[in-house]
Amino acid sequence: MDIALVTGASSGIGLCVVEKLIGMNYKVYGFARDFAKTAFTHVKFFPMVCDVTDTNMLVNQTQALLKETGRLDVLVNNAGVGFFGPHETIHPEKIERMVNTNLLAPMVLIQVTLRHLKKSEGFIINMASAAALEPGRFGGAYGATKAGLHQFGQSLFAEVRKSGVRVVTLYPDMTMTPFYDETDFAPHKDHTCHITPECVADAVAQAINQREGTVITQIVLKPQRIGVERKKN
Numbered sequence: 001m002d003i004a005l006v007t008g009a010s011s012g013i014g015l016c017v018v019e020k021l022i023g024m025n026y027k028v029y030g031f032a033r034d035f036a037k038t039a040f041t042h043v044k045f046f047p048m049v050c051d052v053t054d055t056n057m058l059v060n061q062t063q064a065l066l067k068e069t070g071r072l073d074v075l076v077n078n079a080g081v082g083f084f085g086p087h088e089t090i091h092p093e094k095i096e097r098m099v100n101t102n103l104l105a106p107m108v109l110i111q112v113t114l115r116h117l118k119k120s121e122g123f124i125i126n127m128a129s130a131a132a133l134e135p136g137r138f139g140g141a142y143g144a145t146k147a148g149l150h151q152f153g154q155s156l157f158a159e160v161r162k163s164g165v166r167v168v169t170l171y172p173d174m175t176m177t178p179f180y181d182e183t184d185f186a187p188h189k190d191h192t193c194h195i196t197p198e199c200v201a202d203a204v205a206q207a208i209n210q211r212e213g214t215v216i217t218q219i220v221l222k223p224q225r226i227g228v229e230r231k232k233n
Helices: 012-023 055-069 092-120 140-163 197-208
Strands: 003-007 027-032 045-049 074-077 123-127 166-172 185-187 218-221 228-230
Touching (some): 003 012, 003 092, 012 027, 012 074, 027 055, 092 123, 140 166, 166 197
Parallel strands (some): 003 027, 003 074
């Protein structure tokens, strides 16, 4: 059975990707800091507690997974965090957390798993953001981490394409997930003003289901309209 690993798998986009991959007959391992609020269970889903910002834990948990499975076919780097506001108001610890979660962790995880992905001619799917492609106020540090992931993905595909590894970068715009729980804004509730985590999971499946020899390297997902709601204090 094919094996997949999804980070940030406890909720939102990550959990929807887990469910989609299980429906495609993958055995799915999920990394997250906490699964206490994750109600989803399945015989093909194996949650593993892992803080991706702890590099030693990330490497050790991944090596344990590879030792158990002996293979890896799909890696989805989905874990992400964002802090927004005037740059001078964002604490250095929050900047460090964004860099470590959004950029460093995927780089480390790919380094640890790449030999196995070459053997399976597998997929690396990096979850960037529309912010990687479009500069915006009050999100420069977040956008920079996602732009770094964009650049890394493009360079990595050039490096590994002869090995049969497919590298796909997704750029979701505002998605209705718990990502916005700690921000002072959220996507507008009108269904035309946000995308859903299910839409992103469908895009992951679309990339994986391409004919052999064809690679979708980038997928941008946007709502039809722009709409943001400011939260009341």
